[in-house]
Amino acid sequence: MKRILVGNVDVGATEESLRSAFESFGTVARVSLAQTEGFALVEMKSSVQAERAMAALDGTKLTIGSPAPLFLVALPARRDLSRDLRPSAANLC
DSSP: OEEEEEESOOTTOOHHHHHHHHHTTSOEEEEEEEGGGTEEEEEESOHHHHHHHHHHHTTOOSSTTOSSOOEEEEEOOOOOHHHHHSOOHHHHO
């Protein structure tokens, strides 16, 4: 899964409007909108789909009358922190 940070999200945007914009480029796994902060997190099923969406939507306006164009940033994959928290044999001595 590929995560995309979407900035300059208009206050009138909804999770559904964001999902609709990104679904044109592939399967959207999740949309989380922080509307009062002006950003959202979109997770797409594949990196290829995410890259296509980013190339097409970066610098565009989600709705007519939006004050600023969107900016999109690819986020690194989530790490499995549980592996980092397990004690190693070296730490037990």
